Amino acid sequence: MGCVPSKKKLSKADLEFLEENTEFTKDQIMEWYEGFILDCPNGELTRKKFIQVYRQFFPNGQAEAFCTHIFRTFDADNSGKIDFKEFLMAINITAKGNPEKKLKWAFKMYDIDSNGSIDRQEMLRIIESIYDLLGAGITKNASNGGMTGRDPYDTPESRTAQIFAIMDEDKNGVITEEEFIRGCLADRVLYQMLTADTGDSDR
DSSP states (O other): OOOOOOOOOOOHHHHHHHHHHSSOOHHHHHHHHHHHHHHOTTSEEEHHHHHHHHHTTOTTSOOHHHHHHHHHHHOTTOOSEEEHHHHHHHHHHHHTOOHHHHHHHHHHHHOTTOSSEEEHHHHHHHHHHHHHHHOTTEEEOTTTSOEEEOOTTOOHHHHHHHHHHHHOTTOSSEEEHHHHHHHHHTOHHHHHHHTTOOSOOOO
16 A cells, blocks of 8 residues: 655644544544555545445455545545545544444435436445445344345335335435435334444444
8 A cells, every 4th residue: 555655734723623623532532644645745635545445345255436435525626535534524424423323424325416316226336336345245144233144126116116105205206315315213223224334333
């Protein structure tokens, strides 16, 4: 990985922002920053490098498609790069964020065209990437929230249909942010699935 030394420092303002807006301690933020600068001496992370870094959280699956969606969510200016603050916010929300924050972020990711609602095609695209991420042979066990062998009938298409049956309260073919959050908070397995949370829920 990148071993180019750098004197680039994390600004006091960014450090204070991250302390206030993430679950990481000052020491943890600085540890993440040191690793980030080793890999990205210019202080910017490309999509390719982001996928390489994020892949380590999901060693059993194909992370590229899901990471591309994550990257898009945080690359607000479509520059193809994110800085350290954006990177750590992404890691915080996906790995450590509280349920509602995770879901607000997840909604932005699912709402690919940013029109304020999720249609079936958008949902299907993300579900397909989550299935790739978690690995072809595993899925959530509804009885204990753990991982088990996947039902051959459990496809991205069937899962998308199930999600819409639960979440699309007014049956208008799209899911609003409010419907998305209510549906996930009411169903632990759905919450874990839609946030790609492979650990125990803190809810």
